[in-house]
Amino acid sequence: MVLARLQQPLRVAITSIGRSGSSQICLHEALAQLSVRAPPTLTFVRHASHAQQGAVNKAKDGPGKRLGAKKTGEQYVIPGNIIFRQRGTHWFPGDNCAMGRDHTIYATECGYVKYYKDPAKHPKRQYIGVVFERNQVLPLPPNSMRRRRLGMVATKMEMPEVIETEPQIEVLADGQAVQVQKSTDKERKGEEGRTLRLRPGYMYREANWEIGRAAERAKVKVREFVPGDRWKAWRKSNARKAKTAEKKGLGRSVKAKK
Template identity: 50%
Template sequence: MAHQLAHRAGRTIRAPSTATLVALQSAISSLTISSPNPATLQRRNASHQAQGRANGPKDRAGKRLGAKKTGGEYVIPGNILYRQRGTLWFPGDGCFMGRDHTIHAKVPGYVKFYRDPSFPTRKYIGVVFERNNVLPQPPNAVRKRLLGMLAYRMPESSNSSNTSEPSALPSPPTEAPSKAVEVSTQPPTYPQTATVKNTRENGEVITSQLQLRSGSYQWRQANYDIGRTALQSERALKVKPYDPNDRFLAWRKRNARRARAAQKRALGRGGKGAAKGKAKGRGKKR
């Protein structure tokens, strides 16, 4: 409204100049009674801690990183070739990388440090079988691989599934194979079961069928066989079946059980405490 009026009057109102404003402000501040506000005082403090452990101790022990084997050196599987933080080097042919990026040898051979043109930003460590071999291999060439294994004949086992005389058990798996054998052309018969006869003190002859189960390495009786033998034994046949109406029998059984429990309790508690208690008692007696 005032502007309109001024305009109508033909005059223009100008904003006061900066010099005028500064002079006005200084005049007002000289009139104020209170001290100047510290927040407006613009003091610049140190923003970086200079003393103490602020910048971190830089004299810690070295981590012993770096190459552990040189190019052309002979290594065996598992040897550490390079220790690093992150992947400065990548595992090439015949190498693998451990959990902390350590490069290990996977095959026996000679160490090669190389670059692969198919991945130009990477540096590789590889192991070759011959000292004069070159890495990387051409991309379409057959990979060089080592078998690293020897052939052994599996433990021979005789077949005696339906023979009447007691047969010797097949030889157990040999603990250490002596030497590599050549492959035979005649397939021997494959063992399934073996019969074993044992004689007890009372002259009783027990026949049991032993089987080599799949997934198992030992000859053993089947569980149902063991159970059947136990049920058909003399002692098992002597046992009278329990009659619940025979209360006198029940009373005797109960008392016998209670006596057993009392006897057990008198012997002391089981476990660690019992062992301690026993030792104490013994010491006192002595």
């Protein structure tokens, strides 16, 4: 392209040189005619575009996270069962439920799922709870009895009927009459007349001297304590250890001779 542009100025310069007589003037004119003006330069600025960044920033359509309810109302669950998966606290944990780090609500006790609202606790929040019987309703009324825990069922205790016995009168040797009240409950052997008191450390127990008289109360014959035999077991153990060490020493000496 540059050579094609220079062809016409060169022809004109050559013809002018041939016509004119002065070589110096013709040379200046030829150089002047040869001066080619450069076209205006165009500057381009390249801006970033979405297509130039690669496939990382393209639109994605990943798999769903399977959010929502996993257990319906009155469905039986065990501890650890997931009841509801969510992003944010659309539902809050109620009775016998807890919330994980990703706002997942799961059961902490065995029972039946209940979806409910508690205006007394919060007017707008929705709760998920677990009850132990299908016919129970949440929320519980204020100051109501606490439900069972640890797999135990609350039952009414039946108190045994108290049978009143007529007092018996016993006549002593000196002719004095004494009223004797016999208890209907059978006492274990050696526990006659025990008195349990609250001792230090919040323990109900007898004093040490009373515990030592248990055999006497049970009328059990015990060998009398001999002061000289206090260290008898200790002396026996020392004699046994000395005899064992002597046998080991004899065995080593026989091996050394061989």
